[in-house]
Amino acid sequence: MSKQGHGSESVATQPLALVRAMRPHHWVKNAFCAAAIVFSGNLTKLDLWWDLLVLVVAFCFASSAGYLINDVVNRHEDREHPRKRMRPVASGRVSVLAACLAAAGLAMVAVSGAGLWFAESGSDGQRAVACVAGYLGLSLVYSLVFRRVPVLDVLVLAIGFVLRVMAGAYAIGVAPSGWLIGVTYALAVLLGLGKRRGELSVLERSGGDLGSTRHALMRYVSPLEKGAVELAAVVVAAVYAMYCVHHPQAPWFLITVAPVFLGLWDYVRRTRRSVEVEVPEALMFKFGMLPICLLVWGALVIWFSLV
Numbered sequence: 001m002s003k004q005g006h007g008s009e010s011v012a013t014q015p016l017a018l019v020r021a022m023r024p025h026h027w028v029k030n031a032f033c034a035a036a037i038v039f040s041g042n043l044t045k046l047d048l049w050w051d052l053l054v055l056v057v058a059f060c061f062a063s064s065a066g067y068l069i070n071d072v073v074n075r076h077e078d079r080e081h082p083r084k085r086m087r088p089v090a091s092g093r094v095s096v097l098a099a100c101l102a103a104a105g106l107a108m109v110a111v112s113g114a115g116l117w118f119a120e121s122g123s124d125g126q127r128a129v130a131c132v133a134g135y136l137g138l139s140l141v142y143s144l145v146f147r148r149v150p151v152l153d154v155l156v157l158a159i160g161f162v163l164r165v166m167a168g169a170y171a172i173g174v175a176p177s178g179w180l181i182g183v184t185y186a187l188a189v190l191l192g193l194g195k196r197r198g199e200l201s202v203l204e205r206s207g208g209d210l211g212s213t214r215h216a217l218m219r220y221v222s223p224l225e226k227g228a229v230e231l232a233a234v235v236v237a238a239v240y241a242m243y244c245v246h247h248p249q250a251p252w253f254l255i256t257v258a259p260v261f262l263g264l265w266d267y268v269r270r271t272r273r274s275v276e277v278e279v280p281e282a283l284m285f286k287f288g289m290l291p292i293c294l295l296v297w298g299a300l301v302i303w304f305s306l307v
Contacts, residue, residue: 014093017094018099020088021068021071021087021102022068022106023064026067027063030059030164032164032168035165035180036165036168036172036176036177037049037172039177039301040177041248042172042174044306045172048171048172048173051171054114054118054171055132055171057113059135059167061107061109062106062107062111062132063135065104065107065136065139066140066143068089068100068106069099069103069139070142070143071087071088072096072099072100072103073143074147075087075089078090079091110132111129115129118171121173127167128168128170131167138156138159138160142156151228154196155189157188158189158192160188161187161188162184164184165181182243183236183239183240183243186232186240187236190235190236194229194268197229197272198271229268230268233265233267236264237257240257249304253304256297256300259293259296262293263289263297266288266293270290
């Protein structure tokens with residue numbers, strides 16, 4: 001009786017476990033697709049938002065496919081991690097075959113769906129679809145190769161955010177801004193380095209073995225101790241300030257620098273004293289200075305986009 005009950009429970013929870021493995025809480029990262037429509041002054045053009053919505057959905061499917069493949073590749077190391085061992089694939093609640101099939105299905109839906117929607121959008125639409133496909137390829141190469149190379153793994157992951165911004169620009173028919181791409185890449189590198197610092201904090205507090213959970217982390221200790229996160233934050237601040245200087249609404253747009261600088265300071269502070277940065281996107285929903293700075297910055301940017 002107990003075995004049957006346990007078996008039926010496993011079957012019932014399998015779909016939910018698969019959804020969890022897709023990490024829908026990480027879909028917030030795809031908000032980067034909307035950067036171009038905000039900063040290009042097209043915020044009120046509602047017809048463009050339909051194209052952007054389709055693109056965001058495509059990236060949600062594509063990113064979930066990437067997470068599933070990453071969990072399959074990392075499943076043995078994840079089982080040694082104090083938190084990641086509870087991931088559906090690592091814990092055995094989702095089989096490797098099911099994860100691979102789901103990843104393949106999500107990838108096909110992402111590319112084909114975007115391709116059909118942007119089929120009549122000309123070269124810009126094709127570029128947007130190419131960015132989605134490029135993101136999938138990048139995720140696969142990262143999981144198989146670059147995740148074991150310290151620093152380079154963060155630099156490669158940051159390209160995924162750039163692809164989101166570029167795709168968002170192409171989807172609405174505008175050229176991606178070089179400054180916007182630069183800010184995006186620098187910010188993504190900062191978040192990646194902060195995430196690594198958070199992972200190190202988790203392992204140090206739990207007494208975990210760096211070598212058994214993530215080989216690249218063993219070689220991250222020294223760079224992170226020497227201020228790589230702080231340096232990345234300075235670069236983000238400098239690049240964003242330069243972007244504001246070149247913004248069409250300068251010098252007034254420089255007002256948005258203040259919440260950005262405060263938010264960066266708070267993020268760096270949290271990387272030194274909190275393990276929350278292991279999941280950077282979760283910080284946006286934690287009460288504190290960072291989410292307040294994000295709200296103020298967002299309100300200012302939207303205001304300048306409307307006036």
